[in-house]
Amino acid sequence: MNELDQLYQQVILDHSRERHGEGLPADPSALSHQVNPTCGDEVDLGLRVEDGRLVSVGWKGEGCSISQASISIMHDLIDGADLTTVARLSQGFDELMHSRGRGVDGAILDDLEDAAALEGVSKYPNRVKCALLGWMALKDALAQAGIALPAVEDRLAAPSGPCEERAPR
Secondary structure, X not given: OOHHHHHHHHHHHHHHHOOOOEOOOOOOOEEEEEEOOOOOOEEEEEEEEEOOXXXXXXXXXXXXXXXHHHHHHHHHHHOOEEHHHHHHHHHHHHHHHOOOOOOOOHHHXXXXXXXXXXXXXXXXXXXXXXXXXXXXXXXXXXXXXXOOOOOOOOHHHOOOOHHHHEOOO
16 A cells, blocks of 8 residues: 555544534534445434525434545535535535546545545445435435535636635634
8 A cells, every 4th residue: 555545544544533523513404314225324414504604514423434534524624615615525526436436637636635535435336325425415404404506617717625715713
């Protein structure tokens, strides 16, 4: 295993152990419960949206290190982000997971930050479902709240990272 693979493996293990955003938010706009029937991974995700921004995102879940790390990383990317950023990140992660190991543009990997560590998962279709579980819960919760993500026109022309469009904490 090369150094980059070791680093990516460590990122996944760190996020699966130290779960960022774990715990459902108080007074969520919507809740979603998602299950991966293939392996039994589960997640409950709650969110609150105000003025086109995810002001609160939290979750609780059980499952493999890939699903739990992916949800933790997703939380870091989207918590406090505006819906345009969320749409761009969601589309980029979906593209990454469906690349089947062929890779994606470096700008997408840069935009996804730690989620790029999950790139190798795309080679294993059964594991892709694990990595996408939290993102599916996010989309479902937004739909339950009556919120549609804006269309992403040109993801690569967007700012280089989600931090540029986050609300101050």
